[in-house]
Amino acid sequence: MKTSTAGLFLPALIGRASAAEPGAALPIPDVMDLRGGSLEALDAITGKTGILQGFETPTIGYSQSYLGPVIRANRGETARLTLGNRLDENISVHWHGLHIEGAQDGGPHSMVAPDDTMDAILDIDQPEATLWYHSHIHMRTAPHVWYGLAGMMIIDDPDASDNGLPDSYGIDDIPLVVQDRNFERNGNMPYAPRGPNLMMGYRGNEILVNGAIRPEASVPAGLVRFRILNGSNARIYHFRFDDGRNFQQIASDGGLLQAPVTMNKLTLAPAERVEIVVDFSDGKAAQLLSLQDENLEMAMMARMIPAPTAITDAGEFEVMRFSVDMAKPAIVTPLPAIFAGAPNPDFGEPVRRRVFSLDMMASGGGGGMMGGGGMMSGGGHATAINGVSMDMAVINEEIKLGDTEIWEIQAAGMAHPFHVHGTSFKVLTNNGQPVDYATTGMKDVALVNGITELLVRFDRTADADIPYMYHCHILEHEDLGMMGQFTVT
Ligand SMILES: [Cu+2]
Numbered sequence: 309m310k311t312s313t314a315g316l317f318l319p320a321l322i323g324r325a326s327a328a329e330p331g332a333a334l335p336i337p338d339v340m341d342l343r344g345g346s347l348e349a350l351d352a353i354t355g356k357t358g359i360l361q362g363f364e365t366p367t368i369g370y371s372q373s374y375l376g377p378v379i380r381a382n383r384g385e386t387a388r389l390t391l392g393n394r395l396d397e398n399i400s401v402h403w404h405g406l407h408i409e410g411a412q413d414g415g416p417h418s419m420v421a422p423d424d425t426m427d428a429i430l431d432i433d434q435p436e437a438t439l440w441y442h443s444h445i446h447m448r449t450a451p452h453v454w455y456g457l458a459g460m461m462i463i464d465d466p467d468a469s470d471n472g473l474p475d476s477y478g479i480d481d482i483p484l485v486v487q488d489r490n491f492e493r494n495g496n497m498p499y500a501p502r503g504p505n506l507m508m509g510y511r512g513n514e515i516l517v518n519g520a521i522r523p524e525a526s527v528p529a530g531l532v533r534f535r536i537l538n539g540s541n542a543r544i545y546h547f548r549f550d551d552g553r554n555f556q557q558i559a560s561d562g563g564l565l566q567a568p569v570t571m572n573k574l575t576l577a578p579a580e581r582v583e584i585v586v587d588f589s590d591g592k593a594a595q596l597l598s599l600q601d602e603n604l605e606m607a608m609m610a611r612m613i614p615a616p617t618a619i620t621d622a623g624e625f626e627v628m629r630f631s632v633d634m635a636k637p638a639i640v641t642p643l644p645a646i647f648a649g650a651p652n653p654d655f656g657e658p659v660r661r662r663v664f665s666l667d668m669m670a671s672g673g674g675g676g677m678m679g680g681g682g683m684m685s686g687g688g689h690a691t692a693i694n695g696v697s698m699d700m701a702v703i704n705e706e707i708k709l710g711d712t713e714i715w716e717i718q719a720a721g722m723a724h725p726f727h728v729h730g731t732s733f734k735v736l737t738n739n740g741q742p743v744d745y746a747t748t749g750m751k752d753v754a755l756v757n758g759i760t761e762l763l764v765r766f767d768r769t770a771d772a773d774i775p776y777m778y779h780c781h782i783l784e785h786e787d788l789g790m791m792g793q794f795t796v797t
Contacts (some may be wrong), residue, residue: 363495410770509542528636562750
């Protein structure tokens with residue numbers, strides 16, 4: 309790997325294309341409906357996507373030019389897909405957040421070769437939730453997701469109470485896939501992280517929602533449910549509305565919270581999902597804003613990483629806008645005080661504790677682990693967990709089927725979103741402070757900055773041929789080796 313020098317990543321070299329015009333209509337992804345047993349084909353393809361005015365940007369996607377359809381599947385059914393690959397390299401389709409066997413999980417061992425196909429047979433048995441899917445090839449996940457191999461998945465439960473929640477897709481139940489991307493003057497968005505862009509994670513200077521730059525959604529004058537996925541490689545968002553309005557969080561990664569939680573700001577790390585309900589019954593337009601992410605402070609001071617155009621002195625930038633259409637059918641009934649059927653499984657007593665240290669390493673100049681301040685010095689780059697970088701041939705942990713464990717995740721120097729495949733967990737403590745399950749719900753990604761304890765139960769199997777993964781979801785860290793493999797038998 310090339311030795312880094314500060315001159316390589318001056319913002320001027322990254323450049324901007326033409327001024328991007330915000331305010332285009334929010335694209336609503338097509339739905340690929342697997343409910344009722346229909347078989348669909350999901351193909352990785354290349355395409356060109358009109359993102360910047362006047363340019364067609366080369367992109368890739370699942371059955372569309374950029375990103376993929378919203379896939380809907382029913383609890384209690386087996387969802388079936390034929391996965392295809394028209395690219396010239398291996399891809400996969402990992403079902404992020406789905407509680408399925410390792411052989412169905414779509415991780416790095418489940419490669420779909422060019423011009424080949426693979427059957428995906430997904431036994432769906434978990435509460436209603438907003439999940440996602442993306443390519444997960446070892447050392448290639450970051451560029452695959454950057455160029456577009458990702459999409460949202462919604463699990464429905466025909467037997468669950470609807471709790472009166474807005475559920476008209478695209479009207480008052482709206483998917484928002486939030487990403488940041490860098491564009492060159494020719495309109496391309498090459499995946500080209502170097503130096504701090506690699507070690508801090510690759511960020512962009514434009515914010516895309518469902519593939520459009522800072523779009524505008526037209527919403528009814530009532531309660532609107534947004535399913536928000538942070539599909540960025542590395543950026544952590546701190547959302548709020550420009551008018552400071554309150555909203556209610558109703559669900560997190562693994563499904564409904566026990567009750568709505570009222571808030572006016574929300575942090576969302578890479579790969580996390582959240583469902584919120586926003587009240588637009590006053591008819592007023594609004595902007596969704598975000599603060600810069602905390603992992604950037606050091607690099608931003610060095611002006612090495614491009615940032616979206618700040619609109620406030622505090623460094624806030626615009627994500628998207630909302631306008632209210634009084635003619636649209638609107639739900640104005642308040643949400644219930646407590647949700648019926650929200651997941652709160654009893655995991656029982658943990659039988660062991662495992663400790664996972666998320667390590668930033670400098671492999672050049674003598675190697676050795678480095679704290680937050682040391683990672684930007686020269687030499688090669690690597691990341692690891694417990695000092696060991698990901699090796700496809702090594703099983704790092706072996707877990708007994710049905711066991712509940714405490715996983716203690718340690719991260720020094722910066723915040724890392726830690727993800728476990730094939731299950732969901734409860735966050736027990738964060739830096740020694742108890743975490744209230746009612747406010748976090750079931751999770752499969754936890755943002756760790758210090759020490760976080762997870763209570764996790766393993767109810768699906770994965771053997772050594774197709775093991776599960778645990779990893780940092782800053783995709784540059786994952787690709788550099790901050791990932792491990794585990795079996796459940
Ligand atoms: Cu990380």
